[in-house]
Amino acid sequence: MASPYNVLITGTSGFIGGSLLADLLSRTDGPIKNAKIFAAARSDEQVESVSKLGINVLQIDLMDEKSVLNAVLKNEIDIIVHTAGAILPQMATNLIKSLGERRRASGTETHYIHTSVATMFSEEGGWPYGQVKDSDDSILEKEKEIGEANPINVLVAELGKAEGVTTYNVPVPTVYGRGTGEWRKLSVNIPAITRASMKLKTVYKFEKDGHPPAIHISDLTALYAAILEKIILKETIPSGEKGYYFAMAHKSPWWEVMERLAQSMHARGLVSEPTAKVWPSYEVAAEHTGFPLIFIRAIGTSNGDLVPVNGPKIGWQPKWTEKMYLDSIDDEVQAVLDLDTVKMTLWDSL
Template sequence: MPHNILLTGASGYLGGDLLAELVTTDLPEHGKLFALVRSSEQAGAVKQLGAEPLTLDIRDEDAVREAVLSHEITTVFFLIDAVSSASQKLFIKALGELKKKTGTDVHFLHTTGAKMFSSHSGAPIDRNLSDDDPELFAVQKAQRASLARFQQRYFVDGNGRGFGNPISIQTVAIVQAAKALRRVYRTDAGDPIWPVAHIADNTSLYVQILRTILTGQDPGHGKHGYYLASSGSVPWNDIYHAFAKVLAQRGVIDDATVQDADDEILQKMADALKCPKDFVAPQLGGVCTFVAEHGRKIGWKPTYKAEDILMAADEEVNRILQHLKA
């Protein structure tokens, strides 16, 4: 039975770019490509790109089951909710039923944040932590249980090619807070690092995992199914300074000096980001020593360098400012 694929988050940053790539890439033999949509406008957009729109309430167990079984969807890219696990469980249950019915291997690819392997979650930061480490599940379980196969998100930059959101939420947070306070502030002492990636490399890893699935190979799953698409790590301070320089040149902030955020400033940043004060630092800082090795074992290789994000600060800031005006 050919693999039918469902992509969620097609109007988002990561999902939109992945959809644009999937409909133009010469993939191994497969069935239909479905894209989850929420409106007639989104349905029209995904049709134009060559995918078949699918509308359903992902919180409704019967609806999820019906969609998976009736369309014989064997592969789900879940790119829309890394906070709750309710919908993910429904899809995994339905996929399990389809496998029992047809005997075909099924795959659930869940995208979440690298924060689960960072200082914010209590993960070890005194050494590199590989996405191919056999003990990675134990590290995660010590913090919070999760699901299936994962691709990890990190600091992603670059212009998305999708019909919806073209920019990364992480870079937006830096600019949004700086614009409101007329200054770039950092939330950590020292020189913390974080894994980064260009969206093109993130998308190419998704595609390579899919190629592996479509050719009947096992890309790893469960405790051995973690993937990070990062090309390397960059100090937060370098990112802050690169963005501050561009923002100052555009008159968005008073000058390019980066200062430490005290408790009062953190509250003002929280107000600007419309989040609790405790959620500011996880959006704008932290230490993460997660490194990407698993993808290379299935043939993936990043084309961008980690430091490219600094070179592209001008373009990235310009996209964000245009987005904030919209």
Template sequence: MDTWKILVIGASGYIGGSVLTALMKSSHPLLRECEFTALVRHEPHADALRHKGINVLMFSGLDDLDIVREVAARHDIVINTASTFHTPVAKSIIDGLGDRKTAAEKQTHLIQTSGTGSLADRPVSKRFVETKVFSDKDNIYDYEKYRESIEPFPQRTTDVTVIEHGESTGVKTYIVMSPTIYGLGSGVINQKSMQIEALIRAARDDKYVSVVGSGESEWSHVHIEDLGLLYELLVTRILGGLDLPSNKHGIYFSETGYETWRAVSEHIARTGKELGILPSQEIRQITLEEGSVKLIQSMGPDIIELGWASRSRTKADRSREIGWKPTKSFGDFLDSFTTLWAEIMKE
């Protein structure tokens, strides 16, 4: 049988680097026989990946759509962990996989990274309130179409496009829709996530911890290592020819617990005080506009509300049904705050 060719886009990032590490270190015999390639845009990142024995191809960035399509057409599986907001690149990947499917007469597959921010509500602005706990066995595609009809959101737009364009081209697609991701990554470039880290960096600078709005809304969470296990499981099931729901039925959640945003800020305040970094466990409520300055300056109030104030509760029922077995506990979640404080203080 021909060697399976797997392309990872976003291998220098937090998720992509950790997923690639999980696949490369896996003891699964089918993965041992695969050829892995990373598509990157920065030469220093390429050198670091080559040093780990990974094939590297260069491109100018996600807007280099012709190259993306051309490279995707040389692979059987593409794992896209780059920007979840970039709909055109996801479409170009599928076009390339469709080209390969036609030329090689072989089924091709896209594993697309997304986030549960696509399901999140807007409790601060009151533009949309959601109380549901979603299962990945629900009809998430129809729900995303409904939410898009109310308010287009780039990540959700990409999800819908991946599903629909995959079906129209005959490419099997799988969307890994993750909640808050915690823990240090295992990639060679970026080992830190975004949501909790942004709150800690702001606390480091302000000497108090912020919470956006009331902080009463809940988000699910998952450790980056458990997330890597889910990607590994999806790939090995594809390689083994095992049943794996795809396209409209191919949305997979990853979660091992949940917490309110106020509780997250309390964990940051407690560990920051214990480490002697913060003078007290003070928590201050901030507005969406203040959050867009303190947390991620390139994002406006709309994204701050979705990422740091909204509700997004999920259950990974389908993922567990196909064999996902996460290993991290709530204790690991709590321990991660001390580790993350220490890492951020090194910056």
């Protein structure tokens, strides 16, 4: 029997959203193949590009409440996977409220899968509580205690509850690998450092080593798909204030990553030395990588002791390991050389 669900993916011209769309459309069996997939895009050019996939592409200004509401109601959207500008509260508000209106108008259940930032759960990102499992019942309450540091996660859970929309939160860490979407195929972090290194003829690292969580893009899209499958099958899984799904496959040992990056780039003649030096300051790092100064310390030196429980509980098992990641750094450099045709920022990926 065909699934009644209409699924809208935002950010489909971006790295994560585009790769997720490609993943979902490639599935020839399972519950997702029966869902009707819609893609959201911003510009005429992006709409034209994504439309080549033969699906319904909606040109929506996610910051415009009426635009979002009209798109959700007209196309009877039941599930939204939000990967575009997901750190912007207004977008989340518009999407969740529109799903609330859809639920009230149709009487059907509606679901919202939010993409947030895993760095929020590191000491450098404002998380003072140490190790955290995504199955911990107290995450949301702790985020409320933190206050302004993590407002988006609180907003998603509380507004979803108020609107009768079932919400899920996927905190995303460092993502690597080549994307499979139609528009942006490069990740953010390593390409930004690679570009800066090419410009400066030197690979730089921060004075403090970090071991943040990381994930390959294919493992990330598989997590979204696992959540979607459970929703379509009407199975009860953690949601709302308990609906966190840490998208972590392994750690990223930053100093070692930078050394491998330096070796790879030096072998190509892109930098002058095969070893990494320390950034002169956070200000210089922010200027050359393009990351906002307010976030550069957390991006470059964070750790974060995240333990994914809910994802594996619903059947998600990442395939990429830390060793595979480190061994792929040369491929990351090549990807920048092959694919760096569209300027990428932190905000584009989220």
